[in-house]
Amino acid sequence: MENFPILAIMTLFMGAFINSLAGRRSYKARCAIVFTTMAISLILVLAMVPSVMGGGEIVCYWMGGWAPEADWAYGIGLEVDALSLFFGLIVTIAVMISGVYSFTYMKHDDSQVNFYTLFLMLAGSVLGLVLSGDLFNIFVMVEIMTFTAVALTAFRNDTEGALEGAFKYLVVGSLGSMSILVGTILIYACLHTLNLAQIAQMAIHARNPVMVIAFGFLFVGFCTKAFMFPFQPLAADAHAVAPASISMMISGVLTKCGVYGLIRLVYVLFQNIGQTHVQYLVTGMGCVTMFICVTMAFNQHNFKRLLAFHSISQVGYVVTALGLGTALGLSAGLYHAINHTLFKGLLFLVAGAVQHQTGTLDLDELGGLSKKMPRTTALFLIGAASISGIPPFNGFASKWMIYQAAFSKAVNTDNFFYLLVCGVALITSVLTLASFVKVAQSAFFGQCSVLCRDAEDCEKGMLVPMSVLAVLCVVLGLIPDQFGTLFLKPAAGAAMDPGVYISAMLRGADATVMPAIYGYVGAWNPVFFIVLLLIVTVGVTIYSVSAPLRRPEPLAEGDVEDEHVLPENAKYEPFFSGEESVHSHVGGSDLFWGFKENWKKYFSFWHDWHSGIVNDYELYGVVFLAAALIYCMLFV
Amino acid sequence: MTFIQTILNILLLPGLAFTLIASIWLAGVDRVLVARMQRRVGPSLLQPLYDVLKCLGKETIIPRKANEKVFLLAPVVGLASVLVTAMFLPVGGVSALKVNSDMVVILYLLTLASVTLIVGASASGSPFAGVGLSREMVAMISYELPLVLVMLTVGRVCGKGLATFSLSTVTAYQAANGPLLLNPVLWPAAIAMLFVIPCEVGQHPFDIDEAETEICEGVLAEYSGRPLAQFKMMHNVKMYVMSGLFCAMFLNISTGFILADILIYCVACTLVTFVSMSVPHAVTARFRVEQVFKFYWTVVTGCAALSLILVWIGL
Numbered sequence: 015m016e017n018f019p020i021l022a023i024m025t026l027f028m029g030a031f032i033n034s035l036a037g038r039r040s041y042k043a044r045c046a047i048v049f050t051t052m053a054i055s056l057i058l059v060l061a062m063v064p065s066v067m068g069g070g071e072i073v074c075y076w077m078g079g080w081a082p083e084a085d086w087a088y089g090i091g092l093e094v095d096a097l098s099l100f101f102g103l104i105v106t107i108a109v110m111i112s113g114v115y116s117f118t119y120m121k122h123d124d125s126q127v128n129f130y131t132l133f134l135m136l137a138g139s140v141l142g143l144v145l146s147g148d149l150f151n152i153f154v155m156v157e158i159m160t161f162t163a164v165a166l167t168a169f170r171n172d173t174e175g176a177l178e179g180a181f182k183y184l185v186v187g188s189l190g191s192m193s194i195l196v197g198t199i200l201i202y203a204c205l206h207t208l209n210l211a212q213i214a215q216m217a218i219h220a221r222n223p224v225m226v227i228a229f230g231f232l233f234v235g236f237c238t239k240a241f242m243f244p245f246q247p248l249a250a251d252a253h254a255v256a257p258a259s260i261s262m263m264i265s266g267v268l269t270k271c272g273v274y275g276l277i278r279l280v281y282v283l284f285q286n287i288g289q290t291h292v293q294y295l296v297t298g299m300g301c302v303t304m305f306i307c308v309t310m311a312f313n314q315h316n317f318k319r320l321l322a323f324h325s326i327s328q329v330g331y332v333v334t335a336l337g338l339g340t341a342l343g344l345s346a347g348l349y350h351a352i353n354h355t356l357f358k359g360l361l362f363l364v365a366g367a368v369q370h371q372t373g374t375l376d377l378d379e380l381g382g383l384s385k386k387m388p389r390t391t392a393l394f395l396i397g398a399a400s401i402s403g404i405p406p407f408n409g410f411a412s413k414w415m416i417y418q419a420a421f422s423k424a425v426n427t428d429n430f431f432y433l434l435v436c437g438v439a440l441i442t443s444v445l446t447l448a449s450f451v452k453v454a455q456s457a458f459f460g461q462c463s464v465l466c467r468d469a470e471d472c473e474k475g476m477l478v479p480m481s482v483l484a485v486l487c488v489v490l491g492l493i494p495d496q497f498g499t500l501f502l503k504p505a506a507g508a509a510m511d512p513g514v515y516i517s518a519m520l521r522g523a524d525a526t527v528m529p530a531i532y533g534y535v536g537a538w539n540p541v542f543f544i545v546l547l548l549i550v551t552v553g554v555t556i557y558s559v560s561a562p563l564r565r566p567e568p569l570a571e572g573d574v575e576d577e578h579v580l581p582e583n584a585k586y587e588p589f590f591s592g593e594e595s596v597h598s599h600v601g602g603s604d605l606f607w608g609f610k611e612n613w614k615k616y617f618s619f620w621h622d623w624h625s626g627i628v629n630d631y632e633l634y635g636v637v638f639l640a641a642a643l644i645y646c647m648l649f650v
Numbered sequence: 651m652t653f654i655q656t657i658l659n660i661l662l663l664p665g666l667a668f669t670l671i672a673s674i675w676l677a678g679v680d681r682v683l684v685a686r687m688q689r690r691v692g693p694s695l696l697q698p699l700y701d702v703l704k705c706l707g708k709e710t711i712i713p714r715k716a717n718e719k720v721f722l723l724a725p726v727v728g729l730a731s732v733l734v735t736a737m738f739l740p741v742g743g744v745s746a747l748k749v750n751s752d753m754v755v756i757l758y759l760l761t762l763a764s765v766t767l768i769v770g771a772s773a774s775g776s777p778f779a780g781v782g783l784s785r786e787m788v789a790m791i792s793y794e795l796p797l798v799l800v801m802l803t804v805g806r807v808c809g810k811g812l813a814t815f816s817l818s819t820v821t822a823y824q825a826a827n828g829p830l831l832l833n834p835v836l837w838p839a840a841i842a843m844l845f846v847i848p849c850e851v852g853q854h855p856f857d858i859d860e861a862e863t864e865i866c867e868g869v870l871a872e873y874s875g876r877p878l879a880q881f882k883m884m885h886n887v888k889m890y891v892m893s894g895l896f897c898a899m900f901l902n903i904s905t906g907f908i909l910a911d912i913l914i915y916c917v918a919c920t921l922v923t924f925v926s927m928s929v930p931h932a933v934t935a936r937f938r939v940e941q942v943f944k945f946y947w948t949v950v951t952g953c954a955a956l957s958l959i960l961v962w963i964g965l
Contacts, residue, residue: 459772552730
């Protein structure tokens, strides 16, 4: 059992090397190697679930047998508690689905060996990060993760902007890596140890300015890895050009590493989430991120850029929830984290399928896909309903938990700030819905555009992974109680009770912990299912007695449906701008004129802010770092 | 016994039958009142019912550009979701379904109803519907914020120090302490709620998504026959649901006799319909899209926020 974590990580890295040696021969060999390694690692992680999640056991492994000597950890350790395993599960499941999808999706690209080698290294590094019990090891894994992700972003380097997106990611991402490294160095200088458990044990007694600065650096570093504001332009640029399966990895897995780092940082390492000012910092970051990113997503007309901004917006939800510092908040955050991986992965894969079949991602050029790609449309609708928080899908369940967590926090502390958080979360949800309505209307419904005339549903190899994600979306939305007891409660409990984490690693060292504030509150009422059932029955009854329909007559021989090519932005031109000669500043892809008109200044400010110049982005990052450090020095 | 009672509750009194009768009544009264205010004779009281029945008997035409399944399924889900919403409204202190957080459930089911309208319009493939749905979406963004704020305010007042999202707690509080409308601190919230009602329902000054004269019924442009009847009925039921929600939140008067309570509830609903929907309908012209948005995010949200702040600082 204690070998499982290292085996799960090593399998992926070994798979990468074996693949680069033997994978050149044939497509089948490559797929076999990649699939086997992913499956082994998934099984190893799953095998730890019963004892770690159910039994509360913590799996420790010391590399090379360097167990702690006299309560001092010298060696590199892996430590898997329920929190690590929760994220390990997210990682391995997402890797599995993304990998299987790639088999078909990447079939026509060249140098696929390199792709899968990098892919497996990315997977291995991410898994290593979440299972690691050593701060420097985390930094190493972050580096491998960033560089493989950069390489994979630029993988289709013949597409416009691929190298540019990757370069921005590389430059600004290294600011994050640098922050994590500096934080690690400062902690090592203060405490002379790199072991997470030992740091957690000692940090609570070592409250000095250097440790506060270290906290600030680590916080900013993990925020960068989660693409929190002001790093969201990187995600948008990278997602827009990366292959869809890699977009899924970046949004579903890499951002989760940042989230995992934040949870470890504030709940376990520094145990300072109980402080009001840390809560303000984390929750405030989450709120700002989710709101700004959702309004940015509103204006995109590239399918994947839109999804990228939404992805960061949803990560904002997760961070907001975990910043509340309550058991309900953390559980809600974890729940939303896994849901986000599922529905966002699904949406990115759908976008990939659309690109694969039509060759474009521009919402202005797409149209009427629902008749050509019915299955993909159905999958898209499930994903869109999930992310917009429409019952009964998983997004509703976790968002509802987040509202409840924020609201009860506001009531218990009598603090108006959290009420504001609740309001921002609700508005963000409506705006999310609005922009997915835009995607549905532009790409899937409406008139069939020229590019989409010959599109058809994609192959099974792509449909099956997407369907698995869609099924998981529905299932997780239907069993929030059971999922909460089985996974969220142990995972949140592990984060809330660092004493167990410390004593498992250091064998009986005295563990001073913050008082346990853990109490999982059931946030769901099963009566709701009766309601759902009722909706369905009422619906079916009304539906089944429907009158006979008159369908359109089939087109006569030689008649073609709407042949004429629409000029750019012409879809809604007549309705927004009146006469053709009148200048219209509203783009065709913008459906929400009334909203945009009122927020003109806001939107043009952010439009200029996203300059696309890497120097600017780096500057925002540095300013943010400075601001975070000042905040930490003043308040934490 | 309780099971049978629940079934009866769902099917008859606070449930389906009552909802349908009440919504036809409110829609009819609204039309008659508007006509009288405009010095017209107006239709008969049962005109909404005749409209729906007429549509039910007509042929359903499916446009060539439409996605048939979504086009037909959307109105069904929409009607079902508003009917289920009505189950949560306490009529005379009794509601057909109870959950501990029914205000959020109502909020979400109402959103679902609007979403079905949007998705149905989107699936019809008509550009008129496309413009209509974009307006509906803007309207939704407009009223959602004040609605949430009003709910938070009422929940805070009735939660006794904590807060509640439960309508039954809200009505119980009012049964003990008198209707919330008597509390001057909540007047701005009540005004905000009165403005939310017509926009949520899509009544005249705020019916930007249907605007017959500009975009040919907008979202409903391609609908005919049975699906159109379902959407029309959804509109009527929404009228009742929103009026009922206002009554449950602000105007719950309890005498102790169930029949009297129900009668008072019906009168209150009619009054709310008159004040919030008929009067604005009769005296104003249709708003423009960006005016609606601006109005709701400044005036209405301001009212709701004012109440919330007053309640929060303990007045």
